[in-house]
Amino acid sequence: MSQYYDTESEDDDGPVLLDMYNGLKPGDHVVYQNPSWLQPDGTYKTAGMDPPLVITELVRLGADFVTAIINEGEWEVNADNLAPEPIVTKTGRVLTDEDIQALADEAEAGYDVSHLKKSEGAEESEE
Numbered sequence: 001m002s003q004y005y006d007t008e009s010e011d012d013d014g015p016v017l018l019d020m021y022n023g024l025k026p027g028d029h030v031v032y033q034n035p036s037w038l039q040p041d042g043t044y045k046t047a048g049m050d051p052p053l054v055i056t057e058l059v060r061l062g063a064d065f066v067t068a069i070i071n072e073g074e075w076e077v078n079a080d081n082l083a084p085e086p087i088v089t090k091t092g093r094v095l096t097d098e099d100i101q102a103l104a105d106e107a108e109a110g111y112d113v114s115h116l117k118k119s120e121g122a123e124e125s126e127e
Contacts, residue, residue: 004069004076005059018058021066021079026055029085030070032077049075051085 001007005015019025030053037045049070057069058079066079087095095103 002057002059004057004073005061007059013062016060018060018066021058021060021068024055024058024068024079024082024084026057028055029053030055030068030082031085032070032075032081033083034078034081049077053082053085055082 002015002017005017007015007017009015024030029051031044031051032046032049032053033044037047039045053070053075055068055070056072058066059069060066068077068079068082069075070077087100089095
């Protein structure tokens with residue numbers, strides 16, 4: 001049941017609460033990228049919709065439109081203008097899907113930590 005729309009309606013064209021849309025789901029951290037707000041430098045105006053933006057609900061309104069409720073109702077936007085928030089490393093590098101898949105593959109294969117240096121202040125674990 002939606003907190004924002006009557007999704008229990010008998011109307012076939014009524015609002016429908018969605019579990020997922022275009023790979024996005026409630027709980028995902030996203031960025032707002034309205035094509036008409038694209039800047040010459042490749043960034044987007046945010047109109048105050050600065051991260052963190054978290055999808056609260058995705059609701060299909062009619063046959064061709066999905067709205068996203070963001071941050072518990074603070075914003076409601078066209079879900080087509082949302083993209084997953086990029087994952088950025090400590091050094092500022094944005095991880096691509098390929099980078100993330102490579103990390104997942106490495107983790108699934110098992111990771112040998114014996115070659116890693118112990119960080120300063122780390123205590124020896126008792127095994």
